[in-house]
Amino acid sequence: MILVRLLAAALLAAAIPTAGFAQDARRGAELAAPCAQCHGANGRSQTENIPSLAGQPADFITIQMILLREGLRNAPVMSPFAANLPDRDIEDLAAYFATLPPGPPEDRRPRDPALVAAGQALTGPRHCATCHVSDYGGRNQIPRVAAQREEYLVHAMTQYRDGNRAGPDTQMNGAVMGLSNAEIAALAHYLAQRD
Structure with missing residues (x-):
């Protein structure tokens, strides 16, 4: 239904x-x-x-x-x-x-090089740039995730992973399926640090 x-x-x-x-x-x-x-x-x-x-x-x-x-x-x-x-x-x-011009929030978390590297390593196998485009700026019905609030990205990806959030299709649910909380945190940090 x-x-x-x-x-x-x-x-x-x-x-x-x-x-x-x-x-x-x-x-x-x-x-x-x-x-x-x-x-x-x-x-x-x-x-x-x-x-x-x-x-x-x-x-x-x-x-x-x-x-x-x-x-x-x-x-x-x-x-x-x-x-x-x-x-x-x-x-x-x-x-x-x-x-409106996009950009990071004033209170963006300081960059953690290890988390950035871990998050970036996840983007290839998860094909993040296929939908969100190479700069993660989004397009059409696909959101901009670059410079988004980090804790919001964690929340959204966790909801998709756990089946508590749906979109017009199920691609995001599949993209984050099986990710651990630590992997979601790393991916969110990487995306939040992009401008």
């Missing part, structure tokens, strides 16, 4: 750009004022376990907001904000955040 609901949400997300309105990043900036409390005034989160949205692909944000709005993604803090958002607001918010 959840697969049918995920497929329906993905099809809905794919149809939105043809809904008869153009994405308006300026309008999105106005709508984003409440988002700044958690996601940062410049889209770079300064709050633990809250993702940065600056520079995320618009399609990725759109799909995630639809999954939240439709109750297909469990995020108790975000779900109430997304619950009644119309498609146009979602598209405009996504357009706005996509225009």
Whole structure:
């Protein structure tokens, strides 16, 4: 049943750009004022376990907001904000955040060369760059993971690994399947250190 609901949400997300309105990043900036409390005034989160949205692909944000709005993604803090958002607001918010320059949070953890090396070694066998692209900047429905909050990356990958988070498909669940907590921590550190 959840697969049918995920497929329906993905099809809905794919149809939105043809809904008869153009994405308006300026309008999105106005709508984003409440988002700044958690996601940062410049889209770079300064709050633990809250993702940065600056520079995320618009399609990725759109799909995630639809999954939240439709109750297909469990995020108790975000779900109430997304619950009644119309498609146009979602598209405009996504357009706005996509225009912001990405970068690390001010409180990024200091670089640990051993963890960076361990994390980088995992990216090849896990084919991370196949979807997230070589600079880990994301594309289309695939998120930017470079310079993302490290503890958020740990949280998200752990949820995917443990089957507690779904996306429009199951590729991430498979990509992190079998990783230990230490491997997830190393991979998250490597990605968080990339700019």
